[in-house]
Amino acid sequence: MSENPALNLVPDIFVYCGGKTVDAGCDKGNIVTLMPPLTPPTLGEFELLTLLAVMQLGDDAYPLAIADQISTTTKRKASRPAVLITLNRLEDKGLLTSRYGDPTPVRGGRAKRLFFPKPLGIEAVKQSLARIRAMASGLSLLPDLK
Secondary structure, eight states, rough: OSSSHHHTSSSOOEEETTEEEEOOOTTTTEEEEOOOOOOOOOHHHHHHHHHHHHHGGGGOOOOHHHHHHHHHHHHHHOOHHHHHHHHHHHHTTTSEEEEEEEGGGGGTEEEEEEEEOOOOHHHHHHHHHHHHHHHHTTOOOSOOOO
């Protein structure tokens, strides 16, 4: 329990004081921000496939490679525009981050936009896979999902 009674009224609140998480009290002059803990959003099927492809590709996760990874692995057509839209949406949700790599002569001097999972994105994948495992468990038509 916090020494600050106002914080006891709202469960699962993080208090940031001067950039550090605190449980009670704050030095004068610092701004106090109350924030709920970050919980990953539920992923749609294509969002999950896209995040998994990003994680599999590591430092080579750019839209065309991600589309190829999804198509090759799932035997499902994944167009570059669909992947790019999904990547932008996942980045807006705070599940991915991106940066531009070095320009390459093969691309006419243009740089690839590379994508990397954030911790919240990895947690979203874990939760999605756990839901799938829970729903599939005990079904005789499906092999056990590990």
